[in-house]
Amino acid sequence: MDFDTIILGAGAAGLMCAAHAGGRVLLVDHAKRPGEKIRISGGGRCNFTNTDTGPANFLSENQHFCKSALARYTPWDFVSLVSEHGIAWHEKTLGQLFCDDSAKQIVAMLTGLCEAAGVRLALETSVERVDHGPEGFTVALTERGRPLSARAPNLVVATGGKSIPKMGATGLGYDIARQFGLAVTDTRPGLVPLTFPEGRFAGLSGLSLPARVTTGHAFDEALLFTHRGLSGPSILQASSYWREGEEIEVNLLPGATPFDTLRAARPKVGRRSLVRSLDMLLPARLSDHLGEAWGLSGNLADQSDRALQALSDRLTAWRLTPSGSEGYRTAEVTLGGVATDGLDSKTMAAKSLPQLYFIGECVDVTGWLGGYNFQWAWASAMAAAGALRAGDTGAG
Numbered sequence: 001m002d003f004d005t006i007i008l009g010a011g012a013a014g015l016m017c018a019a020h021a022g023g024r025v026l027l028v029d030h031a032k033r034p035g036e037k038i039r040i041s042g043g044g045r046c047n048f049t050n051t052d053t054g055p056a057n058f059l060s061e062n063q064h065f066c067k068s069a070l071a072r073y074t075p076w077d078f079v080s081l082v083s084e085h086g087i088a089w090h091e092k093t094l095g096q097l098f099c100d101d102s103a104k105q106i107v108a109m110l111t112g113l114c115e116a117a118g119v120r121l122a123l124e125t126s127v128e129r130v131d132h133g134p135e136g137f138t139v140a141l142t143e144r145g146r147p148l149s150a151r152a153p154n155l156v157v158a159t160g161g162k163s164i165p166k167m168g169a170t171g172l173g174y175d176i177a178r179q180f181g182l183a184v185t186d187t188r189p190g191l192v193p194l195t196f197p198e199g200r201f202a203g204l205s206g207l208s209l210p211a212r213v214t215t216g217h218a219f220d221e222a223l224l225f226t227h228r229g230l231s232g233p234s235i236l237q238a239s240s241y242w243r244e245g246e247e248i249e250v251n252l253l254p255g256a257t258p259f260d261t262l263r264a265a266r267p268k269v270g271r272r273s274l275v276r277s278l279d280m281l282l283p284a285r286l287s288d289h290l291g292e293a294w295g296l297s298g299n300l301a302d303q304s305d306r307a308l309q310a311l312s313d314r315l316t317a318w319r320l321t322p323s324g325s326e327g328y329r330t331a332e333v334t335l336g337g338v339a340t341d342g343l344d345s346k347t348m349a350a351k352s353l354p355q356l357y358f359i360g361e362c363v364d365v366t367g368w369l370g371g372y373n374f375q376w377a378w379a380s381a382m383a384a385a386g387a388l389r390a391g392d393t394g395a396g
Contacts, residue, residue: 194231264282
């Protein structure tokens, strides 16, 4: 089978690139359906972009690499595409845009664009081998048990990272990069719950509250206690900056001044226990937990200003050391990936082999929680698609 471009991976980046690359395109994926991570994202409504997207919202060894692609394909470009296809959307919070109805609409839009462009979609197809010679790339495939061989002058790797292996995630993209001499930075789970010794927060499981979590960067969003540890948006965000063995700092009362509240209450409800006095600030279950963990005793009236200030400091700078994370099993993204110093930021092509492209999550560009990673998928895909269209001479 001869094509102009072979794209490995029918996720967000692969579908977007295939729909816009031009020429004869083969899109390959091992899954039964395309766009599976799109379908399950955002609680089934797909947080498809973030209007506040900028380079500061991404982690990479080269913070400048993502600038070109993000500037040339903005969140509003994708919003226009979504709106053109009649998909209703809304902003939830912090610039996060979601479908009103279902994430399946985004998948349907992208697969429809691919179909209109004449893309050949090969599902339940595994990649056995990739070779490159004078005539381009040859990819050995197994499609539903049947061996196939496909050839094309251009190869786009959009295979994602290692996150959520139950959906078939592998390190294939990294293997291909190394095969052709590109470096791969260290990879680790990102946007992932943090774990603590068993039972540490079992009594608080299911409790959620606003918090500020700091691990170099501070994130003000909800925190969720679980049987295994801590989760919620603030923890997921902070996890991308956390390294094993490091502390995290949790402000349980961002924007509040617990010292002032407790000091003002002391003359009025001084006979109330210190633990129950915390109920003015926190859920009762959390008050009980902290009372036991911190050895809080006595009544509010017994507490000096100095003692109340010390307690206030603990409430606004609770230092905890996670034992680990839940790993790739539940991580939303993979940090690290194909090193950007080997790629052209305008085209996403390998500098040493310009017909080989890497896009989306497999590249060492990882966004925050909140639609940023989808925007990187769209933008990097369009950068590669633009280069493919510009250089498309056909396969003869």
